[in-house]
Amino acid sequence: MTMKEIENIICSCEQGKPLSRDEALQLLTGADLLDLGGVADGIRRRLHPEGVVTFVVDRNVNYTNICESKCKFCAFYRDLGAPDAYLLAEEEIFAKIAELVAQGGTQLLMQGGLHPSLGIDWFEKLFREIKVRFPEVQNHSLSPAEITQIALISKLTVPETIRRLKAAGLDSIPGGGAEILVDRVRQEISPKKIGWEGWAAVMVEAARLGMPTTATMMFGSRETPEEIVEHIFRVRELQAEGGSFTAFIPWTYQPGNTELGGRTATGVEYLKVLALSRIVLDNIPNIQASWVTQGAKMAQVALFFGANDLGGTMLEENVVAATGCSFRMSREEMVDLIRGAGLRPAQRTTLYGIVREF
Amino acid sequence: MSSFAAIETKVRDKERLTDDDALFLFSHPDLIAVGKLAALANERRNGRRVFFNVNRHINHTNICVNRCSFCAFYKTADEAGAYCMELDEVRIRALEAASQGATEIHIVGGLHPSLPFDFYLDLLRTVREAGPELHIKAFTAVEIEYLSRLGGLTIRGTLERLKEAGLGSLPGGGAEIFAPGVREKLCPEKISGERWLEIMAEVHACGLRSNATMLYGHIETYADRVDHMARLRELQDRTGGFQVFIPLAFQKENNPLGHLKNPLSGGVDDLKTLAIARLYLDNFAHIKAYWVMLGEKIAQTALCFGVNDLDGTVVEEKIGHDAGATSPQAMGRDDIVNLIRAAGRVPVERDTLYNELRMY
Numbered sequence: 254m255t256m257k258e259i260e261n262i263i264c265s266c267e268q269g270k271p272l273s274r275d276e277a278l279q280l281l282t283g284a285d286l287l288d289l290g291g292v293a294d295g296i297r298r299r300l301h302p303e304g305v306v307t308f309v310v311d312r313n314v315n316y317t318n319i320c321e322s323k324c325k326f327c328a329f330y331r332d333l334g335a336p337d338a339y340l341l342a343e344e345e346i347f348a349k350i351a352e353l354v355a356q357g358g359t360q361l362l363m364q365g366g367l368h369p370s371l372g373i374d375w376f377e378k379l380f381r382e383i384k385v386r387f388p389e390v391q392n393h394s395l396s397p398a399e400i401t402q403i404a405l406i407s408k409l410t411v412p413e414t415i416r417r418l419k420a421a422g423l424d425s426i427p428g429g430g431a432e433i434l435v436d437r438v439r440q441e442i443s444p445k446k447i448g449w450e451g452w453a454a455v456m457v458e459a460a461r462l463g464m465p466t467t468a469t470m471m472f473g474s475r476e477t478p479e480e481i482v483e484h485i486f487r488v489r490e491l492q493a494e495g496g497s498f499t500a501f502i503p504w505t506y507q508p509g510n511t512e513l514g515g516r517t518a519t520g521v522e523y524l525k526v527l528a529l530s531r532i533v534l535d536n537i538p539n540i541q542a543s544w545v546t547q548g549a550k551m552a553q554v555a556l557f558f559g560a561n562d563l564g565g566t567m568l569e570e571n572v573v574a575a576t577g578c579s580f581r582m583s584r585e586e587m588v589d590l591i592r593g594a595g596l597r598p599a600q601r602t603t604l605y606g607i608v609r610e611f
Numbered sequence: 612m613s614s615f616a617a618i619e620t621k622v623r624d625k626e627r628l629t630d631d632d633a634l635f636l637f638s639h640p641d642l643i644a645v646g647k648l649a650a651l652a653n654e655r656r657n658g659r660r661v662f663f664n665v666n667r668h669i670n671h672t673n674i675c676v677n678r679c680s681f682c683a684f685y686k687t688a689d690e691a692g693a694y695c696m697e698l699d700e701v702r703i704r705a706l707e708a709a710s711q712g713a714t715e716i717h718i719v720g721g722l723h724p725s726l727p728f729d730f731y732l733d734l735l736r737t738v739r740e741a742g743p744e745l746h747i748k749a750f751t752a753v754e755i756e757y758l759s760r761l762g763g764l765t766i767r768g769t770l771e772r773l774k775e776a777g778l779g780s781l782p783g784g785g786a787e788i789f790a791p792g793v794r795e796k797l798c799p800e801k802i803s804g805e806r807w808l809e810i811m812a813e814v815h816a817c818g819l820r821s822n823a824t825m826l827y828g829h830i831e832t833y834a835d836r837v838d839h840m841a842r843l844r845e846l847q848d849r850t851g852g853f854q855v856f857i858p859l860a861f862q863k864e865n866n867p868l869g870h871l872k873n874p875l876s877g878g879v880d881d882l883k884t885l886a887i888a889r890l891y892l893d894n895f896a897h898i899k900a901y902w903v904m905l906g907e908k909i910a911q912t913a914l915c916f917g918v919n920d921l922d923g924t925v926v927e928e929k930i931g932h933d934a935g936a937t938s939p940q941a942m943g944r945d946d947i948v949n950l951i952r953a954a955g956r957v958p959v960e961r962d963t964l965y966n967e968l969r970m971y
Binding site: 285287291294519520521523547548549550551552554556557589592593595 | 640642647874875877878880906911915916949954
């Protein structure tokens with residue numbers, strides 16, 4: 254591949270032509286970081302011309318760490334019966350949500366392990382009670398793998414499970430557990446988790462029911478550049494076929510305390526994948542920077558490589574923290590960080606409505 | 612009046628940027644555009660090669676009479692946690708470094724109130740005896756001034772004595788920000804900016820090379836940063852003795868000035884500062900991203916913003932870490948090589964004086 258070919262691809266990006274998988278791969282492996290960044294930054298400015306960078310005030314409530322999936326990249330899960338295995342009681346969950354509300358939070362992200370016996374009744378009762386007690390909070394919970402597990406335990410179809418959870422108060426579905434949407438990689442890093450089509454099936458059904466969703470990607474473990482490109486294109490195609498993704502959220506595998514080990518992706522690799530995501534996924538409005546895995550300095554830099562959103566302030570986060578990677582960020586730091594990049598900070602809702610500008 | 616287009620033309624024509632140009636770039640909103648320009652200036656000079664070295668830091672004492680308000684490292688002599696290494700401890704570290712393939716020992720410490728001048732000669736001799744092949748880069752201009760008073764010698768006389776004992780070159784610390792108004796608040800007891808520059812002129816005059824730093828991201832303005840770089844550029848025009856410019860990102864933990872950290876300073880400011888340094892300091896061969904202060908991710912990203920040096924493997928850095936730096940204590944050679952390669956650059960191990968030792 255010559256520099257000339259790369260230049261031609263960059264040029265056609267700048268003219269707004271859609272990339273092929275092969276062209277995207279050439280950019281990822283051959284383009285200079287700043288050339289990729291320049292194109293991604295241009296698209297970010299076209300899609301968000303007002304220069305606003307948003308964040309949501311949220312809390313991750315990890316209702317259980319008991320998990321049958323035992324993914325090799327995960328430092329959070331425990332076996333049922335392990336000394337530090339837990340399942341939060343309803344009252345503990347309500348107390349956490351009350352704290353979130355007291356601090357002006359708007360989004361609850363409940364996510365947990367694939368528990369061997371929590372069926373739909375447990376979630377329906379919990380979600381109904383949350384809606385009654387905290388009607389103003391957006392319940393943005395349960396990744397596709399959890400929903401599939403609930404369906405399995407409750408002997409329901411996935412569509413029926415989603416319908417019932419929605420009726421009980423589930424507002425939107427986060428796109429966690431996507432890892433890499435290529436089964437060869439999933440076999441290697443998370444063999445017991447649903448395959449990529451299982452993940453997609455939940456998101457397609459949620460969209461059909463009018464529920465907003467997001468999509469994530471965890472990279473930097475065992476995938477090839479080709480598989481990163483495949484993931485991004487599969488997300489693009491799902492969106493084109495009627496998907497409801499409000500945002501794409503790439504983040505990097507954190508090797509601490511995991512079975513898989515190895516090293517994490519470097520900063521430059523992160524920024525390249527982020528930029529490529531912005532370029533390819535121009536049918537998804539928002540790209541989130543991952544301060545949780547990259548730290549505040551890199552998250553700020555990411556705002557020039559395609560990101561227009563910093564995700565949540567995360568009053569609580571346990572899963573990434575279990576790997577030993579534990580950045581913290583207050584609302585004030587978030588605002589300073591965005592201002593320091595010369596952009597306009599705004600707190601948003603889960604669905605990207607502006608709550609307040611700073 | 613500066614404009615980006617005019618600056619771009621100047622860079623392409625290899626024309627020197629003015630102070631106004633540098634100030635303009637600090638306020639320019641397009642980070643990527645500034646970065647691309649700096650990358651061009653760097654590639655013209657250094658190609659795709661990025662330097663690192665294998666070194667070891669020895670901070671022989673944290674006892675310091677200067678008590679700078681941005682510093683989390685210093686202690687008074689009777690304070691808990693105050694330490695001063697015995698020469699044997701220094702020897703052990705130097706032997707260890709030599710056996711691990713290090714080529715450089717970097718020594719800086721506090722201004723100790725009671726150690727005699729001869730201690731510093733012994734310190735250098737100890738390292739030289741432990742590792743005759745090791746290059747000793749030691750003592751900031753601030754320490755040199757202090758030692759000259761200890762020894763009752765001129766600056767030149769002090770340097771000559773240290774050189775005889777093994778001093779190979781000087782690091783660039785203690786420069787902070789030269790502007791007197793800022794310096795008065797940051798480090799009132801430290802030598803002035805003028806004095807720092809005078810001492811460096813002497814260092815260069817007696818045939819020693821040195822580095823130059825700038826501590827930014829606290830209470831200084833962009834104009835103060837440009838003023839700082841202007842004075843360095845001016846001295847470099849006269850002596851040519853500076854090897855590399857190293858902007859140091861202010862760390863806010865554990866020091867009285869922590870609350871004065873400029874809230875707008877962050878990763879974007881780090882990259883812009885490095886890029887502008889590359890563009891403005893046209894008479895400096897190298898610009899270094901010091902990963903200890905910046906973190907590995909920003910330091911690596913900086914390689915695409917005009918930077919061509921990632922410092923060294925370091926081992927046991929205390930000063931930045933006491934101030935809250937969250938980077939590791941050391942990076943292995945493999946880690947550094949991997950960072951440079953993943954940025955699409957060619958890793959080159961260098962010695963202290965920027966001779967190429969090995970290409971990876």
